[in-house]
Amino acid sequence: MPVSKDYSERLAQNLEKIVEHYGTPFHLYDEKGIRETGQQLIKAFSGVDFFREYFAVKALPNPTILKLMQDIGFGFDCSSIAELVMSRQIGARGEEIMFTSNNTSGNEFNVAEADGGCILNLDDISLLDKVPEVPELICFRYNPGERRTGNSIIGNPLEAKYGVAHDQLIDAYRKAKSLGVKRFGLHTMLASNELNHAYMVETARMLLDRVDWISNELDIKFDFINIGGGLGIPYRPEEKPLDIVSMGKEISELFKVFKNSHGYTPKLYLESGRYITGPHGVLVTTAINRKEIYRTYVGVxxxxxxxxxxxxYGAYHHVSVLNKDGEDEVVDVVGSLCENNDKFAIQRPLPKIEDGDIICIHDTGAHGQAMGFNYNGKVRPKELLLREDGTVQLIRREETLDDLFATLDFDADNLSL
Incomplete structure (x- = not known):
């Protein structure tokens, strides 16, 4: 959807000056909006005895952004060595980090164990035998299979490569207990960009039911449940936002019922990424070409x-043109990659665009720069942060050809066979 009215007004006032100074393209993130969303999330779950958001580092892996998350009070959800290292570089340690990996290598486990460790969220029962030293706290990622449906984006749990199957759960926790584990967590991730809050409520209900079942079977208590990420944002203007207030209230009620029955409640964890930063980023680019063939193409x-x-994915991202309104023509907004799917918008009604116009592609605060690549030797753009005080900070420079060619500079190494 279009960025917030407040962010839009600040962009309108300042974007020409920012472009003049930094040049395009760049991703520009809004500190004010990110902080407000983070505080709204914390407030929504204030009815739970203990709540923590673990920001999904994969959504926007930048140290400046992670420091902002840390300041809000969030931990970090990591799924790779790079994400672990980046989180620790800004001071995160121990249970401030949740490491959820799959097909995990021995080297990854070694890094996870180092520098104060982290919460290990294991993707399979077999990984217990591969952890170098089994920690006091272990979590398992749960795949409920046919007992729960995924949403339209993440797909059918029966086809997913992730998680421990339902009929393996008891054995997984029994084995962990036999290895000396004393604290337990339960995690699942079944949705992606989910806008129906009831789906997330039912996920919490399912995990609390599984906690009750496993606890009764094995005489253990759970430290926490983690209902995963997947909180959605409305990319299209006509979509309604996720009702985070109702979601928080209804999940809080589930926890109160659990507490009345069991005398305690596990902590509640989330690992949102897109929801926190997605709506607060724009990719700013300049129109440089116009092509009239069977369609009108605006090149950026x-x-x-x-x-x-x-x-x-064929995903929709809202597009706006600085200081221009209306729907004067229907165009495809395209890049220069040697691929026909290099299109930001297809047959989109937009104002008449001329070379030099500044174009904003909205909702790029998550899975934008993070999913970038270098096909055709294209370099990824710089990242900027619009601070609450109105200043703009460069938080990642653009890549250069020297960066791309760096891996071609190495000592000769030939193996005779």
Whole structure:
């Protein structure tokens, strides 16, 4: 959907000056909007005894953004060595980090164990035998199979490569207990960009039911449940936003019922990424070409290497033209990549665009720069942060050809066979 009215007004006032100073393309994130969304999330779950958001680092892996998350009070959801290292570089340690990986290598487990460790969220029962040293706290990622449906984006749980199957759950926790584990967590991730809050409420209900079942079977208590990420944002203008207030209230009620029956409640964790930062980013690019053939194509100085969601998923991202309104023509907004799916918008009604116009592609605060790539030797753009005080900070420089060619500079190494 279009960025907030407040952010839009600040962009209108300042974007020409920002473009003049930094040049396009760039991703520009809004600190004010990110902080407000983070505080709204915390407030929504204030009815739960203990709540923590673990920001999904994969959504926007930038140290400046992670420091902002840390300041709000969030932990970090990591799924790779790079994400672990980046989180620790800004000071996160121990249970401030949730490491959820799949097909995990021994080296990844070694890094996860180092520097104060983290919460291990294991994707399979077999991984218990591969953890170098079994920690006091273990979590398992649960795949309920046919007992629960995924949403239209993430697909059918029966076909997903993730998680421990339902009939393995008891054995997984029994084995963990036999290995000396004393604290337990339960995690699942069944949705992506979900806008129906009831779906997330039912996910919480399912996990609390599983906690009751496993606890009764094995005489253990659970430290926490993690209902995963997947909180959605309305990319299209006509879509309604996720009702986070109702979601928080209804999940809080589930926890109160559980507490009345069991005398305690596990902590509640979330691992949102897109929901926190997605709506608060724009990819700013300049129109550089216009092509009239069977369609009208507006060429810009960015391409899908900076935002692959439209090309990869056919995803909608709202497009606006600075200081221009209306729907004067129908165009495709395209980049320069040698791929026909290098399109930010297809047959989109937009104002009449001329070379030099500044174009904003909305909702790029998550899975934009993070999913970038270098096909055709394209370099990824710089990242900027619009601070609450009105200043603009460069938080990642653009890539250069020297960066791309760096891996070709190495000592000779030939193996004779």
């Amino acid at each position: 100085d960015s391409c899908m290497s900076a935002l692959m969601r439209p090309g990869m």
